[in-house]
Amino acid sequence: MSIILNRAGARLLAGTALILAMQIPSFAHAGETAHDAAATLADIDQNRDASDIVVSGQRQAIKKVQDEQLDSKSLVTIVSGEELRAQPQQNLADLLTRIPGLSSSVSQGFNMAATGEAQYVSIRGLDTSYNAYQFDGVRLAQTDQNNRAISMNLLSPFSLAEVRVDKAPTAAQDGDAIAGIIDFVTASPFALPDHYFQVRTQGQVNGRAAARDQDSLGGTAQIETAQTFDNFGVYASAYYGKKNVYGEATTMHKDYVKYDNNVPGSIRDNLDNAFGRGVSWNVYQNKIERFGGTLNLEYKGDAFTLYSRSTYGEYRLKSWMDQTAIRQVDLSSNQINPNPGGGMYDADGYVAIYGVGGSNYFRTEHNKQRLFTTKLGGDVTISDRASADFYGAYSKGRNEYPFRLQAKYQTPAYIGGDNTGTATFQLITSNNDAIAPRVVLDDAARAYLTDFSNFKETYSTVQFQHVEESKGEGAVNFHYKLADQGLSAIHAGAKFETADRGSNGINEALSYDFSGDNIPTLDQAPGELVTEYMHGGAQIPFFIYDHDYIEGQARELSLSKLATVDPDVLNEQKLDGTEQRLAGYITADLTSGGLSVVPGLRFEHNRFKATYWQSEDDGTTDTSHFVTSTKSYNQWLPSVIASYRPDDSTVYRLSVRKSYTRPAFGLLVGPTNITYDVQTIDGKPVRTIKSISVPNPDLDVTTAWNVDGSLEIAGSGTDFFSVAAYYKRLSHIWFATSTDSTLVGIPSQGSDNIEVTSNDSSGKGDVYGVELFGRYSFKNLPGVFDGLGLQASLTLQRADATIAITRGADNQPVREKRRMPQAPQVMLNAELFYNHGPVSAALNYNYSGNKLADVRNPQPDTYMQPVSMMNFTANYSISERFTVGVAVENLLNASNYWATYGENSALLSVDRSGGYIETGRNYFLNLSYRM
Structure with missing residues (x-):
């Protein structure tokens, strides 16, 4: 990895040093002034008299959100926008792991893990679909088909004043938030200095791309x-x-099979009996664009306030994946499998796979996401006791994959000798290195599998899909103050929300299969060889296609078939639906000295309606047609939140509440999802159905009783300490994760041994844990050590559920206890920070323990191995207005994604689950100018 540092990091750091060297003579006097001012600001973390604190910049923002946390009615964790923007990342999912109890996750179903960025945020051991997401209090449009998660790709830390995570909302807030509510709050013009103006720029180098002589540069301006x-x-x-x-x-190329077929049970029952069927090596090239903006208008009158808050964000990804693999392939007609019945096992029942092939596979996952939200509202003072607030809002989101290309070249099977007759060469995969498995080859096999003239193109296919939602909502809240003590206030309100959902796509109809005598071979395709690769390299040289060539071929051969596709095929994935919610609540404020109690009751009525294509073909008559389904839910949600403040810097809290989570559209209604497997037989691709996932309109909402307790103590300056404990009892659990498009439900065997899966909501679960947070600035340190401090958070938790895994011989559900998806048992964030004179710096380390990704049967469950990340950032204030800084993301060059089958690290997953991924370090140069 020294290559990466030499080519990328050294280049960027040297440039920064040159900038500073050129500036020192000219701003020596200004630097002294800045040093004095910054030294005064540094006193905030040393001064124990809060009344004398002079607060500025990031520390002012940190102190402000700490005060907001203490004053909150419920258990809220807040991080300031200034603190987020001080980190090297610009992806909110990664940034929010600084908050106690939050972890990030990523979907590899569309190669997103290879971007080096997380997409989703999980709160307290629950998958992201259990969160509620708001932007300035507006519920965001949802564009994931099978869950209610919101991708953080669309959201930027720019323009955010703070991010609020309410882990125990009152009855005045939306009740479909078992995990909590995440609210992204934009800046108010009245909270910033008069005539405020700031420009931020950032240059970026991806070290891994620079080391491979690929496009590596990037940047941001705000x-x-x-x-x-x-x-x-x-x-x-x-x-x-x-x-x-x-x-x-x-990654592994295909799911594991039994090594000894005489061992009873499935592979999941005995992981030591698993045998791999080949290895894949993937290269991902990603070009990411983000842009957007925010416009907030506010008017403050004597008796009323009006405001308008609007935000737009767009995320564009160009994603190209090139894969080379050594794998199991079917024999040709002139090749003989010596096993009994031509199967995978010899006469003694041990695996003996004949037919080793090489493949070169290409896939694009180009993605566009857009999100717009706007809110118009205000508040009015009716009398000295009565007031009201109101708003109307609109949010629209769209997530589309406009051109999902797949193409493959593959060799015929290699069997040894002259490659005809009875096979003698077996496929054997060595797992001695868990992250770098190898296929055992002899010289003849290696020569055959590395000759690109043996690779013939088998197919080229294009798919596309999109999901969009338009959401409108309006609310009014009334507040009446009665007294300073006792029953001090009553609050009541109502909210109406409506959403229109639409989605469509096309799967297998546009496939072009190559046949005949003039099939293209890989040695004829334009592209380039990449010889460098992590951990010992790939066993087949990496050939990366020319993007214009392979995409142009797909448009000519595959996409051109769209004009002749059966119209019914265009309806198979079509879904139009509406969702409406009507809610009302009442809460009271009970006050006695330092004790305040907020009892409340909320009612929510939900109604779904969806129209989708129902395929009904009995083999003789096709009666497929559009059908409409409806579903409604009613939920009564009581809550009590108590807070005790013995002094201005301490608060104890206890909360008991009921909450729920609604199933997503794709889980209740919609088209059936089919998974295909492709094999090449006699040089021709043969597609077979592997599994079918069917929506379940009878799914219940997941409900939970939640108990939360906490203690928060504010110290001097920005010193702050908190401890929180929580417990959740969940009923009607369904496992459908935000990180995989496959539903986790009860499989049953349909016709032709095809696995048919439909989600189930009969599970029950428990979540419990403890969160610790501390921020402390060391006092009275000598000289340059003055300004050191520590910030750390630790979450220890368990999230388990008993769910239906499969069906028994009597076709009844078989239930087993599982960890809930995306729920690490350990989350740690630690930071050493430094503020002295014009210099500020931070070294941050984040660790997230292993977690369940999805439940599978009969294959082992998929787990994510622990992920850790260390980042460094340093800034120098040249003047009060101008700051320059450098940062390194992923300082230890750790993997950012590692998926395995089973909880330990022995069995690497297949590529659709991610396998082992590295994206290297990123180097940043930051400049900021403020007027």
């Missing part, structure tokens, strides 16, 4: 301003970012 004119204020922000990320992955 501009924001706040202007106030008496009672009227305007805040505006815009940003644009572009980056290149080069990822490498090693």
Whole structure:
């Protein structure tokens, strides 16, 4: 990895040093002034008299959100936008892991893990679909088909004043938030200095791409301003970012089979009996663009306030995957399998796979996501006791894969000798290195599998899909103050929400299969060889296609078939639906000295309606047609939240509440999802159905009783300490994760041994854990050590559920206890920070323990191995207005994704589950100028 540092990091750091060297003579006097000012600011973390604190910048923002946390009615964790923007990443899913109890996750179903960025955020051991997501209090449009998660790809830390994570909401907030509510709050013009203007720029180098001589550069620019004119204020922000990320992955090519077929039970019952059927090596080239903006308008009158808050974000990904593999392939007609019946096992029942082939596979996962939200509202003072607030809002999101290309070249089977007659060469995969398995080859096999003239193109196919939702909502809340003590206030309100959902796609109809005598071979395709690869390299040289060539071929041969596709095929994935929610609540404030109690009751009525294509073909008559399904839920949600404040810097909390989570559209209604397996027989691709997933309109909502307790203590400056414990009892659990498009349900055997899966909501589960947080600045350190501090959070938790795994001989569900998906048992975030004079720096380490990704049968469950990340950032204030900084992301060059079958690390997963992925380090140069 020294190559990466020499080519990328050294280049960037040297450039930074040159900038500083050129500036020192000219701003020596200004630097002294800045040093004095920054030294005064550093006193905030040393001064124990809060009344004398002079607060500025990031520390002011940290202190502000700490005060908000203490004053909150419920258990809220808040992180300031300034603190988020100080980190090298710009992806919110990764940034939010700084908050106690939060972990991030990523979907590899569409190669997203290879971008080096997480997509989703999990709160307290629950999958992200158990969260509620808001932008300035507006529920965001949802564009994931099988869950209610919101991708953080669309959201940027730019323009955010803070991110609030409410882990124990009151009855005044949405009740479909078992895990909690994440609210992204944008800046108010009245919260910033008069005539505020700031520009931020960032240059970026991806070290792994630079080491492989691929596109490696990127950058971001952001501009924001706040202007106030008496009672009227305007805040505006815009940003644009572009980056290149080069990822490498090693995976198993196919699911494991038994080594000894005489051993009873499935592979999941005896992982030591698993045998791999080949290895894949993947290269991912990703070009990511983000852009968007925020416009907030506010008017403050004597008796009322009006505001408008609007935000737009767009995420564009160009993703190319090249894969080379040594794998099991079917024999040709002139090749003989010596096993009994031509199967995979010899006469003694031990695996003996004949037919070793090489393949070169290409896939694109180009993705576009858009999200727009706008909110118009205000508040009014009715009398000295009564007030009200109101708003109307709109959110629209779209997630599309407009051109999903797959193409493959493959060799005929190699069997040894002259490659005809009875096979003698077996496929044997060595797992001695868990992250770098190898196929055992002799010289003849190696020569055959590395000759690109043996690779013939088998197919080229194009798929596309999209999901979009438009959501509108309106709410009004009334507040009436009665007294300072006792029953001090009553609050009541109502909310109406409606959403229109639409989705469509096409799967296998546009496939072009190559046949005949003039089939293209890999040695004829334009492209380039990449010889460098992680952990010993790939056993077949990496050939990366020319993107224009392979995509142009697909448009000519595959996409051109769209004009002749059966119209019914275009309806098979079509779904149109609506969802409406009507809610009302009442809460009271009970106050006695330092004790406050907020009892409340909320009612929510939900109704779904969807129209989708129902395939009904009995082999003789096709009666497929559109059908409509409806579903409704009613939920009564009581809650009690108590807070005790013995002094201004301490608060104890206890909360008991009921909450729920609604199934997503794709789980209740919609088209059937079919998974295909492709084999090449006699040089021709043969597609067979592997499994079928069927929506279940009878799914219940998941409900939970939640108990939360916490203690928060504010110290001097930004010192802060908290401890929280929580317990959740869940009923009607369904496992459908945000990180995999496959539903986790009860499989049963359909016709032709095809596995048919439909989700189930009969599970029960428990979540419990403890969160610890501390921030402390060391006092009275000598000289340059003055300014050191530590911040750390630790979460220890368990999240388990008893769910239906499979069906027994009597066709009844067989239930087993499983960890809940995306729930690490250990989460750690530790930071050493430094603020002295004009210099600020931080070394941050984040660790997330292993977690269940999905439940499988008869194959082993998929687990994510622990992920750790260390980042470094340093900034120098040249003046009060100008700051320059450098940062390194993934300082230890760790893997960012590692999926295995089974909880330990012995069995690497297949490529659709991710396998082992590295994207290397990223190096940053940051510049900021403020007027």
